[in-house]
Amino acid sequence: MGQTVFEPWNDPDAKPLIQFRNVSKRFGDFTAIDNQSFDIYEREFFALLGPSGCGKTTMMRMLAGFETPTEGTILLGGQDIAPIPPNKRAVNMMFQSYALFPHLSVWENIAFGLKRDRRPKDEIESRVAEMLKLTRLEQFARRKPHQISGGQRQRVALARSLAKAPKLLLLDEPLGALDAKLRQDTQFELMDIQEKTGTTFVIVTHDQEEAMTVASRVAVMDHGRIVQADIPAKIYEQPNSVYVADFIGEVTIIDGTATKVDNGYEIDFAEGQPTLYCQTDKQLANGQSCHIAIRPEKVSISAEKPADRRNILQGKIHDIAYLGNISTYHVKLANGKIVKAQTANTRRLAHRPFTWEDDVYLSWSDTAGVLLER
Amino acid sequence: MRRAALILVPYLWLLALFLVPFLIVLKISLSDIALAIPPYTPTLDLSTGWQGVKDFFAALDLENFEFLTTDDLYWKAYLSSVKIAAIATFLTLCVGYPIAYGMANAPDHWRPTLMMLVILPFWTSFLIRVYSWMGILSTEGYLNQFLLGIGVISTPLTILNTNTAVYIGIVYTYLPFMILPIYAALERLDGSLLEAAEDLGCSRISAFWLVTVPLSKNGIIAGCFLVFIPTIGEFVIPSLLGGSRTLMIGKVLWEEFFNNRDWPVASAVAVILLLILIIPIILFQRNEQKQREADQ
Ligand SMILES: Nc1ncnc2c1ncn2[C@@H]1O[C@H](COP(=O)(O)OP(=O)(O)OP(=O)(O)O)[C@@H](O)[C@H]1O
Numbered sequence: 001m002g003q004t005v006f007e008p009w010n011d012p013d014a015k016p017l018i019q020f021r022n023v024s025k026r027f028g029d030f031t032a033i034d035n036q037s038f039d040i041y042e043r044e045f046f047a048l049l050g051p052s053g054c055g056k057t058t059m060m061r062m063l064a065g066f067e068t069p070t071e072g073t074i075l076l077g078g079q080d081i082a083p084i085p086p087n088k089r090a091v092n093m094m095f096q097s098y099a100l101f102p103h104l105s106v107w108e109n110i111a112f113g114l115k116r117d118r119r120p121k122d123e124i125e126s127r128v129a130e131m132l133k134l135t136r137l138e139q140f141a142r143r144k145p146h147q148i149s150g151g152q153r154q155r156v157a158l159a160r161s162l163a164k165a166p167k168l169l170l171l172d173e174p175l176g177a178l179d180a181k182l183r184q185d186t187q188f189e190l191m192d193i194q195e196k197t198g199t200t201f202v203i204v205t206h207d208q209e210e211a212m213t214v215a216s217r218v219a220v221m222d223h224g225r226i227v228q229a230d231i232p233a234k235i236y237e238q239p240n241s242v243y244v245a246d247f248i249g250e251v252t253i254i255d256g257t258a259t260k261v262d263n264g265y266e267i268d269f270a271e272g273q274p275t276l277y278c279q280t281d282k283q284l285a286n287g288q289s290c291h292i293a294i295r296p297e298k299v300s301i302s303a304e305k306p307a308d309r310r311n312i313l314q315g316k317i318h319d320i321a322y323l324g325n326i327s328t329y330h331v332k333l334a335n336g337k338i339v340k341a342q343t344a345n346t347r348r349l350a351h352r353p354f355t356w357e358d359d360v361y362l363s364w365s366d367t368a369g370v371l372l373e374r
Numbered sequence: 375m376r377r378a379a380l381i382l383v384p385y386l387w388l389l390a391l392f393l394v395p396f397l398i399v400l401k402i403s404l405s406d407i408a409l410a411i412p413p414y415t416p417t418l419d420l421s422t423g424w425q426g427v428k429d430f431f432a433a434l435d436l437e438n439f440e441f442l443t444t445d446d447l448y449w450k451a452y453l454s455s456v457k458i459a460a461i462a463t464f465l466t467l468c469v470g471y472p473i474a475y476g477m478a479n480a481p482d483h484w485r486p487t488l489m490m491l492v493i494l495p496f497w498t499s500f501l502i503r504v505y506s507w508m509g510i511l512s513t514e515g516y517l518n519q520f521l522l523g524i525g526v527i528s529t530p531l532t533i534l535n536t537n538t539a540v541y542i543g544i545v546y547t548y549l550p551f552m553i554l555p556i557y558a559a560l561e562r563l564d565g566s567l568l569e570a571a572e573d574l575g576c577s578r579i580s581a582f583w584l585v586t587v588p589l590s591k592n593g594i595i596a597g598c599f600l601v602f603i604p605t606i607g608e609f610v611i612p613s614l615l616g617g618s619r620t621l622m623i624g625k626v627l628w629e630e631f632f633n634n635r636d637w638p639v640a641s642a643v644a645v646i647l648l649l650i651l652i653i654p655i656i657l658f659q660r661n662e663q664k665q666r667e668a669d670q
Pocket residue numbers: 027030032050051052053054055056057058059096
């Protein structure tokens with residue numbers, strides 16, 4: 001790892017595989033995709049993340065050719081794809097509803113696309129066998145879709161879309177119905193395929209952890225817009241808006257007004273509470289209202305007041321969420337504001353240092369919080 | 375108890391309306407023709423007690439069925455009926471499928487209207503509709519007048535009293551029976567399957583043959599049987615629209631009953647017809663069964 005960083009989006013010479021140019025899609029007077037421009041590069045694993053109905057599937061369907069943009073153009077390899085019908089595009093899609101052919105067996109479903117290409121029989125057979133093995137469906141090859149479980153159906157759909165090894169693969173919630181273990185295996189399998197074949201993946205998921213694991217870049221969507229598209233670490237550590245910070249992972253958002261101090265800002269958020277300090281390059285006006293987004297795992301919790309931190313708040317433990325490996329403490333400040341802090345459960349539950357109604361101190365470093373403009 | 379009663383009702387219904395009449399017909403087919411009322415012997419005479427029952431059964435024989443094999447009119451009529459029914463079913467399918475397809479792909483708010491139009495002809499008497507076809511197809515009929523009028527033909531076409539007219543009549547009459555089951559199958563078809571087929575490299579046309587047609591197969595089969603089965607025994611259409619050379623077993627049956635007043639032979643013809651029909655009926659049932667299983 002780490003010889004060359006894969007970041008074509010930072011390379012001005014890199015040619016994007018897919019280019020959205022001011023693309024809008026309207027259904028009647030409802031705007032599903034709102035004037036979007038962005039690039040997806042070859043060999044990328046591009047994840048679309050967003051709440052239900054924000055336009056993820058619509059985006060995929062435009063790439064696959066089942067919807068045409070109301071405005072704007074989509075370029076694939078520099079070529080406008082609007083006039084190319086779906087069957088002529090080097091794009092395969094895994095449908096959110098799977099869309100398996102009910103009259104064909106699992107084997108025939110996977111072979112369907114290969115047969116349309118009139119590939120030689122033995123090549124089809126070996127390719128289907130490979131796909132069956134990959135998705136662990138060997139013993140179900142002869143069954144019809146209605147004779148297998150939901151998770152198995154999802155794997156058939158995945159295998160069918162992978163079989164033709166297309167240049168661009170669109171996966172609409174490919175792993176939602178799988179159990180955690182199989183999902184993880186399949187995620188690594190997908191990354192492996194991607195590495196081997198160099199296929200470009202666009203994947204829709206509701207599972208942010210999945211997006212973080214597999215994606216080279218994550219695009220967080222809201223109401224037909226991409227709010228932020230960046231590498232997973234940046235999406236998590238440097239969200240560009242409260243929406244993104246709130247959507248990805250757990251976060252405490254504190255509203256206040258900023259005052260320039262040193263290399264950052266002091267935020268006054270409530271009467272009777274100490275000000276919070278946040279180091280940042282951003283420029284804000286004095287007295288401008290803003291937010292601090294702070295991840296719970298960056299907040300320490302202690303019984304004694306820590307001496308070396310600039311951000312210290314006092315409160316009472318209001319609630320504890322036990323998640324196995326970690327616990328999240330919801331600490332209520334004197335003004336009623338809840339701040340979350342997370343600790344790893346390195347000890348047995350019985351030896352937990354804090355319990356309900358304990359008075360505790362919360363603290364975090366100068367760089368832990370993210371300052372967001374309103 | 376209530377379950378048993380519930381099951382009993384349809385069986386009693388079948389017994390009263392199908393099995394009993396069938397047994398009567400079967401009995402007549404085993405009897406001999408007689409100049410009497412009813413025109414056959416023996417009749418069951420219970421006044422003579424057990425002896426009467428024995429005499430009755432002793433008088434029954436298979437003579438009429440043997441007779442059917444001696445005259446080649448009958449098997450030719452059966453064969454011709456099956457042939458006409460098969461061709462007519464195929465033609466109905468060719469006309470009905472595109473209509474059903476069009477209906478299934480019409481905008482939602484149009485569908486009830488289109489459905490209505492398909493069923494509408496049932497609101498007038500079947501006989502009147504067949505008679506009106508005579509008016510359309512005859513030498514001086516509307517069709518010939520129209521074609522002569524626009525100059526496509528110079529002498530009127532002879533359509534009435536030919537097999538062509540019979541086909542037209544059958545296709546017209548039985549079209550709804552073909553359209554409705556196919557429409558039901560096509561309407562349930564998930565549009566994303568066609569998209570998936572296209573996505574995997576099918577053209578629209580091959581997606582139609584590889585996905586739409588196989589998935590409407592049960593509807594096609596149901597429609598074909600619903601047309602084929604009643605068409606074999608069809609009597610009104612061949613006798614009104616067909617010519618003297620249109621040979622169909624329904625017509626033979628009718629003539630046997632009403633022209634020859636030979637009830638026993640007519641009954642034998644009917645019994646054989648039923649036996650011929652049992653095969654497609656069983657196949658039809660099996661298709662329905664399979665579809666129900668697939669739906670679960
Ligand atoms: N054919 C259509 N006609 C009208 N509205 C549509 C159509 N297709 C999608 N929409 C609307 O566009 C919006 C985006 O739909 P889309 O399917 O892209 O959502 P999504 O992000 O994939 O959601 P989910 O996560 O639930 O799958 C939704 O509000 C949806 O109702």
